Amino acid sequence: MIDLHTHSYFSDGSESPARVVELAKRAGLSAIALTDHDRLDGLEEASKKATELGITLVAGCELSCVWKFSSKEKEVSCHMLIYFVDMGIEPLSSELLRLQNDRDTRNERLIGKLNELGFEISIEEVSLMAKGQGIGRPHFAQALVNHGYVQSVQDAFDQILGSTGKAYIPKARLTPEDAINLANASGGVAVVAHPLFLVDNVKDLVEPLRELRSFGLVGLESYYGRYTKSERQALVSLARDLDLVPTGGSDYHGSYKPDLNVGTGLGDLKVPDQVLEELVSRRAST
Ligand code: AMP
Ligand code: FE
Ligand code: FE
Ligand code: ZN
Numbered sequence: 001m002i003d004l005h006t007h008s009y010f011s012d013g014s015e016s017p018a019r020v021v022e023l024a025k026r027a028g029l030s031a032i033a034l035t036d037h038d039r040l041d042g043l044e045e046a047s048k049k050a051t052e053l054g055i056t057l058v059a060g061c062e063l064s065c066v067w068k069f070s071s072k073e074k075e076v077s078c079h080m081l082i083y084f085v086d087m088g089i090e091p092l093s094s095e096l097l098r099l100q101n102d103r104d105t106r107n108e109r110l111i112g113k114l115n116e117l118g119f120e121i122s123i124e125e126v127s128l129m130a131k132g133q134g135i136g137r138p139h140f141a142q143a144l145v146n147h148g149y150v151q152s153v154q155d156a157f158d159q160i161l162g163s164t165g166k167a168y169i170p171k172a173r174l175t176p177e178d179a180i181n182l183a184n185a186s187g188g189v190a191v192v193a194h195p196l197f198l199v200d201n202v203k204d205l206v207e208p209l210r211e212l213r214s215f216g217l218v219g220l221e222s223y224y225g226r227y228t229k230s231e232r233q234a235l236v237s238l239a240r241d242l243d244l245v246p247t248g249g250s251d252y253h254g255s256y257k258p259d260l261n262v263g264t265g266l267g268d269l270k271v272p273d274q275v276l277e278e279l280v281s282r283r284a285s286t
Helices: 017-026 043-053 092-116 123-129 137-146 153-161 176-185 202-215 229-241 274-285
Strands: 031-034 056-068 075-083 189-192 219-224 245-249
Touching: 017 031, 017 043, 031 043, 043 056, 056 176, 075 176, 092 123, 092 137, 092 176, 123 137, 137 153, 176 189, 176 202, 189 274, 202 229, 219 229, 219 274, 229 245, 245 274
Parallel strands: 031 056, 189 219, 219 245
Antiparallel strands: 056 075, 075 189
16 A cells, blocks of 8 residues: 655645654555655655655655646646656756745735735744745645634635635646646656546546646546545546556645545545556656
């Protein structure tokens, strides 16, 4: 069993990279990928711990993309997982730096907007919560909860921080084609994360994924923590039809998504070891 989607406090998870690897070991996994948003800084610590515990670490990250479906007018937000990368690898590293800088600017504007709306939250407390790294909207959401402005992180997104919220401020996003090219040019592979956040029906993914496949997409996250058994099966079968590797993971974020566990997700997740072997072999051939 493996888990190819986790976050540490280098982005919007609550735990250290070493702790995430420890949890993977404890869950009996043979391999774990750390996939922090826009950054690779947690990989060194994770890799050290993985060596110590005798578990395979897959180096990764997760990039936010904006995707204009060819068949639809609307733009959707699409997350792309990139595997087999490392700090210092170009062109990925420079691009991540650009995205991190944009995120910092977005965060300052977001604090300004929240203050303007009467939510008295400071960048210092949000930064403290994020342990100074990769500050993201989940940290702002938690601050809004701590102050009693909303009941839950979900309410904070629905009412304030999400795309329909009153303080929504987007950050720079790549297109999926850019992200795929970036992954391939950096010696990695690209996989579409949690695809059912994009569409309601699996069949609506066919044409868009065919297009991304032609750009060099390698995988589709099919075994996902929050999906039902039948959704997972439908995604695995779609991935196979399109010659994509059906990958999977929990999307562990520690206390920010407390119902999701490393390896087992909501309790019933089981990602087969074989999909990692398939990813490795695709990497060699891209
Ligand atoms: P950011 O990268 O700072 O824009 O924050 C994006 C992160 O916020 C995602 O990776 C999720 O963890 C979380 N997120 C985004 N939208 C929602 C939502 N509607 N409900 C709950 N969490 C969300
Ligand atoms: Fe996240
Ligand atoms: Fe994601
Ligand atoms: Zn994620």
